[in-house]
Amino acid sequence: MTTTVVPPVAQAPGRPAHRDGNVLRWLGAYTASMIGDNVFYIALSWAAVQSGTPSQAGLVMAVSAVPRALLMLGGGVVADRFGPRRVVIGSDAVRCAAVLTVAALLFVASPGLWLLALLAVVFGIVDAVFMPAVGALPARVTGRDQLARVQGMRGLAVRFANVAGAPLGGLGVALGGSATAFALAGLLIAVSVPLLISVRMREPVSAVGDGASTADVVADAADTPGDPEDVPARVDESGTPARVPDGRDGPAAAPERPAPGTAWRDLRDGLRYIRGHRVLAPLIVAIALGDLGFVGPLNVGLALLADQRGWGASGMGLVVAAFGAGAGAAALLLAWRGTLPRAGSAGAAALLCGSVAIGALAYVPGVGAAVGVALAIGLLAGLSGALCGALLQTQSEPAYLGRVTAVAGIVSLGLAPLSMPLTAAAIGWWGTGPVFVASAVVCGLGGVVALGVRDLRRAELPR
Structure with missing residues (x-):
């Protein structure tokens, strides 16, 4: 059985992403969903504090991270098997229904912490499939030459959601308590569903030739020579993986649909694909090291530093705001320019310079200097993060993009947060400066890895 490769339909040739109605509908859906997430967590934390002790509330807030970390690799398989658009729509529908159900229960009763914990677990399970699908979706709504700009637009959406979500959540709590805030979160998430339904999908272009060739990946990943299920897949217009018979003819080859494999086999194939890719494998290592070194100091470490230096809550707020402004400026730069030359080297240099700024933050003399350093950290971290995200998008074969996003997300959302209690304990033992x-x-070290691997150092974004 054969599939037909359809021409792109999402945008007219040469139209930049920020002027493409299809991309803007996707961005509107993503922004509404992210704002709803922020409102949800404000409502959840308030309801948990009102229903139990501070330690119980902390447990409720943390419980969603467990299924998300454990199941995200499987979520990448789901996104690649069923198509990211279908998975994102289904995930948002489930999240919306769960939140509105809890809101309705809270309007008529006080079920207690067990309901909040159950809701958090449901969110964690759904996020495990939602996040890889979100990462795989941009390649199907725009061309490869616009993916870097879309990454910048996505970064701006995240910053806007963080800024707008907390006040909206607080407003919902002030107007009607947790039930009203949950209802507001559910409605915001619901807005994303019809917008996503209206987004048109396009046939994503193969990334063969950027990094590992198809022949390289086959030779590295195959269980046995000539096994057709180990050949990297493309997707047809429905999002179903379809086999490229040879790989040397690139995107023009008409793919054939392979026999369906097991989910476990799909997962193993995805991990082998990443391991054998000359750009993606070191890129994910660089992202992991960057996140592990960044999350602890800029979250719990900053609060302890502000307390030790006597900056107070207002001083800490200024530092956090400066970091957000810098990250937003980096996202705006990429959204405006659309690409940057020598993306691999630029991302590595930004990661290295950002690491120096992180170390310097513990030694600045006052809050004014800390604001300036935090602005630099935000700009450099935002630039390196956006470039690394764009390279993930453009270097991955479309049929593997959900699994690639899942592996990268495991580090950022599963492993990196574990560094926060370790950072707090280490500061208690050795102080802020050494930590x-x-x-x-x-x-x-993430920047060193990126500069030390030739293919990643020389990686470019499409123009």
Whole structure:
């Protein structure tokens, strides 16, 4: 059985993503969903504090991370098997229904912490499939030459959601308590569903030739020579994986639909694909090191630093705001320019310079200097993160993009948060300065990896 490769339909040739109605509908759906997420977590934390002790509330807030971390690799398989658009729509529908159900129950009763914990677990399970699908979706709504700009637009959406979500959540709590805030979150998530339904999908272009060739991947990943299920797949217009018979003819070859394999086999094939890719494998290592060195100091470490230096809550707020402004400026730059030359080298340099700024933050003399350093950290971290995200999008074969996003997300959302309690304990033992410097070294190692691997260092974004 054969499939037909359809021409792109999402945008007219040469139209930039920020002027493409199809991309803007996707961006509107993504923004509404992210704002709803922020409102949801405000409502969840408030309801948990009102229903139990601070330690119980902390447990409720943390419980969603467990299924998300454990199931995200499987979520990448689901996104690649069923298509990211279908998975994102289904995930948002489930999240919306769950939140509105809890809101209705809270309007008529006080079920207690068990209901909140159950809701958090449901969110964690759904996020495990939602996040890989979200990462795989941009390649199907725009061309490869616009993926870097879309990454910048996505970064701006995240910053806007973080800024707008907290006040909206607080407003919902002030107007009608947790039930009203949950209802507001559910309605915001619901807005994303019809917008996503209206988004048109396009046939994603193969990334063969950027990094590992199809022949290289086959030779590295195959269980046995000539096994057709180990040949990297493309997708047809429905999002179903379809086999490229040879790979040397590139995107023009008409793919054939392979026999369906097991989910476990799909997962193993995805991991082998990443391991054998000359750009993706070191890129994910660099992202992991950057996140592990960044998350602890810029979250719990910053609060402890502000307390030790006597900056107060207002001083810490200024530092956090400066970081957000820098990250937003980096996202705006990429959204405006659409691409940057020598993306691999630029991302590595930004990661290295950002690590130096992280180490310097613990030694600045006052809050004014800390604001300036935090602005630089935000700009550099935002630039390296956006470039790494764009390279993930453009270097991955479309049929593997959900699994690639899942592996990268495991580090950012599963492993990196574990560094926060370790950072707090280490600061208690050795102080802020040594811990910030050690974290900066870990972060800088990501830049060293990126500069040390030739194919990643020379990686470029499509123009």
